[in-house]
Amino acid sequence: MRYFIHLQYRGTNYAGWQIQNNALTVQEVLDKALSTILREEIDTLGCGRTDAGVHASSFYAHFDAQAEFDAAQLVFKLNRFLPKDIAVFSIVPVHKEAHARFDATSRTYHYKIHLHKSAFLHGLSTPTHLQLNLEYLNKLASLFIMKGDFGAFQRVGGDNKTNICDVRESYWVREGEQLIYTITADRFLRNMVRAVVGTQLDIVANRFAENELPEIIASKDRGKAGTSAPPDGLYLAKIVYPYINDER
Numbered sequence: 001m002r003y004f005i006h007l008q009y010r011g012t013n014y015a016g017w018q019i020q021n022n023a024l025t026v027q028e029v030l031d032k033a034l035s036t037i038l039r040e041e042i043d044t045l046g047c048g049r050t051d052a053g054v055h056a057s058s059f060y061a062h063f064d065a066q067a068e069f070d071a072a073q074l075v076f077k078l079n080r081f082l083p084k085d086i087a088v089f090s091i092v093p094v095h096k097e098a099h100a101r102f103d104a105t106s107r108t109y110h111y112k113i114h115l116h117k118s119a120f121l122h123g124l125s126t127p128t129h130l131q132l133n134l135e136y137l138n139k140l141a142s143l144f145i146m147k148g149d150f151g152a153f154q155r156v157g158g159d160n161k162t163n164i165c166d167v168r169e170s171y172w173v174r175e176g177e178q179l180i181y182t183i184t185a186d187r188f189l190r191n192m193v194r195a196v197v198g199t200q201l202d203i204v205a206n207r208f209a210e211n212e213l214p215e216i217i218a219s220k221d222r223g224k225a226g227t228s229a230p231p232d233g234l235y236l237a238k239i240v241y242p243y244i245n246d247e248r
Contacts, residue, residue: 002064003071004094004244005030005044008057010085012123012232015052017059023052026086030061033081037074038067047100047239048107051191053231055124057110058238058246062100094243106168108238109193111181111229118177125178126233130204132179137172140200141181143213144170151220153195163189163220170196182237194228202226 007030015023019031027044034042044061071091078088112125115132144167151163169184181197199216202208208216208226216224238246 001066002062002094002096002098003091004098004100004241005061005063005091006089006246007059007061008087008089009055009059010124011050011053011055013083013085016054017046017048017050017056026050026056027061029082029086033078034063034065037077037081038065038069040066045100047104048188048236049190050234050236051194051231054234054236055232056236059236060100060104060239060241060244062094062098092244098243103241103243104239105242106184106186106238106240107188107236108169108182108184109188110235110237111183111193111197112233112235113179113181115177115179121178123232126230128201130201132204134172134174134179136204137179137181137200140203140210140213141170141172141183143217144183144196146217148217149220150189150192150217152216152222152225153192153199154189154222155191155195156222160189165189165192184238191228194231194234195222195225197229197233199226201229 009026014026017026019025019027027046031042031044042063042065044063046061047059050056074091075088113128114121114125117127147166149163150165154163165188166186167183169182172179172181183193203210203213
């Protein structure tokens with residue numbers, strides 16, 4: 001039987017989602033917990049890969065299990081077993097061909113920046129010394145709303161069959177002493193959101209001119225775009241599936 005598991009995690013202590021040989025990852029910890037409780041080897045497959053230090057306020061993975069179990073009880077046991085920086089919301093049965101990565105119709109990321117030093121936001125938001133104007137940031141952000149090649153914002157060495165992404169939302173809002181960037185697309189390239197944010201901040205810092213941004217996007221060249229923003233401000237926030245009703 002195939003199941004979707006809905007969870008969230010703070011990525012500070014992990015080398016990303018996907019299992020690696022010499023580093024602790026969220027997938028490794030989750031697979032071990034599921035395998036221990038269900039008493040069979042469980043291998044999850046996630047909706048995507050998050051880099052080291054990146055968080056997920058909403059993340060899906062699928063897994064197959066032979067054992068029968070009560071989903072609510074399994075969620076309870078997992079949350080007792082897992083460390084405090086990983087939390088499970090729900091586990092639901094899905095059809096046998098359901099795929100956490102390929103069936104997603106859109107993904108939304110948030111990037112959080114705080115404008116003053118904060119002991120409470122450290123590791124969960126990125127500090128900045130820049131004077132950020134919300135109206136100007138939204139002018140820059142709007143230029144990313146398009147369906148096109150985002151190769152200029154992909155980590156060097158990416159092996160995608162295509163760099164075409166359909167970006168449907170790209171905007172900033174202010175919440176208290178934080179600025180929060182939202183970007184939604186059908187898919188994302190490796191490191192894309194951090195590069196998009198970093199390029200916008202580089203323009204604010206006068207490392208690039210505003211009128212260069214369309215040329216940067218059109219270049220498809222990572223070397224033309226700006227620096228990658230730090231990982232601690234980035235959150236995978238929402239994944240949409242045609243057969244999952246996510247109220248969070």
